[in-house]
Each structure stands twice: as structure tokens, then as C-alpha cells.
Amino acid sequence: MGGGAGDTFAQVASWTVNELVAGLRAGEVKVRAADLxxxxEGVASGQLSARIAREALARAAASGDAPLTIIEREGLNAGLSAEALQQVVAQVIAxxxxxxxAYRGGKTALLGFFTGQVMRATAGKADPQALAAALKDALA
Structure with a gap:
């Protein structure tokens, strides 16, 4: 994924415009700009999912705590082990x-269905790249 300054700036600008603008206008956003x-950078490097970052950002905007502090304190970025992911994939396929x-018969668009089911079952903690590989292996 990149991770350059341009990616970081674009992400911060996107959050400001899309996630924080209403709270900023109302004077209710407590998160510090320096914490964004x-x-x-965590999202750009692939260490954090966009969903986890948005969730932490919303909590940070309300509390004033740094988003990374919230992620660490609450274990939001605790991923799944490879074994746990394989078990969930097997359960969803079963x-x-x-x-x-139908997938094996050529309807490869169903990969999105399976991805959604696994993400739901893991509360979004599955790494998207690892999930894609696990699903393709299990469905082969």
C-alpha cells in the first residue's frame, strides 16, 4: 500500500470532510489534529483497517483521547490467528x-458474499488479504 505523506494527508482530509465536519461545526470535536x-499512517501501512480507524476516530472525537490510544486500550485491532480465521471460513462455507x-461452478462474484459473512462472524477483525487467501484456498 504506499504509506507516503500524500496518502496520510489525503486520509486526514477525508476524515475531516466526511467524519468530523458536523462535530467541528458544532464545536464538539475533541480529538487533536496531531493525533490524526x-x-x-496506520491505515496507509495496512496495520489498521479503515473500519477500526473510523471507529477509533469517532470515539476520539467525543472523548479527546488519541485514536491510537483508544485502539490499544480497547483491543480494537486485535486480529485473528490464522487458525481461527480458517475455522470461521470453514464454518461459513459449511x-x-x-x-x-455455485462459486466452484464459476460464480466467482460470490466471493464477496463469503467475505461479508466471515467479516460479520469475526466482527470485522479478519485481515482482508488473509481472508481473501483463506477463502480462495477453502473454496478451491
Whole structure:
């Protein structure tokens, strides 16, 4: 993924415009601007998912705590082990045998369905790249 200054700036600008603007106008955002760059760098480097970053940003805006502090304190970025991911993938495929067969028959767009099911089952903690690889292996 990049991780350059341009990526970080673009991410911070996006959050300001899309996530924080209403609170900023109302004077209710407590997060410090200096705390946004490290969060954006975590997303750009792939260490944090965008969903976790947005969740931490919302909490930081309300509390004033640094987003990375919130992520660490609350274990928001605690991922899944490879074994746990494989177990969830196997359960999701077993629960949807018709869709698994359709995927194997050429309906590869169903990969999105399986991805969504696993993400839901893991509360979004599955790493997207590891999940894609695990699903493709399991569905092969």
C-alpha cells in the first residue's frame, strides 16, 4: 500500500470532510489534529483497517483521547490467528453449501458474499488479504 505523506494527508482530509465536519461545526470535536496523522499512517501501512480507524476516530472525537490510544486500550485491532480465521471460513462455507457449489461452478462474484459473512462472524477483525487467501484456498 504506499504509506507516503500524500496518502496520510489525503486520509486526514477525508476524515475531516466526511467524519468530523458536523462535530467541528458544532464545536464538539475533541480529538487533536496531531493525533490524526499517526492514525492515517496506520491505515496507509495496512496495520489498521479503515473500519477500526473510523471507529477509533469517532470515539476520539467525543472523548479527546488519541485514536491510537483508544485502539490499544480497547483491543480494537486485535486480529485473528490464522487458525481461527480458517475455522470461521470453514464454518461459513459449511453453512452455505449451495453458494459454495455455485462459486466452484464459476460464480466467482460470490466471493464477496463469503467475505461479508466471515467479516460479520469475526466482527470485522479478519485481515482482508488473509481472508481473501483463506477463502480462495477453502473454496478451491
Amino acid at each position: 496523522a499517526p492514525l492515517a 453453512a452455505n453449501p449451495d453458494k459454495a457449489e
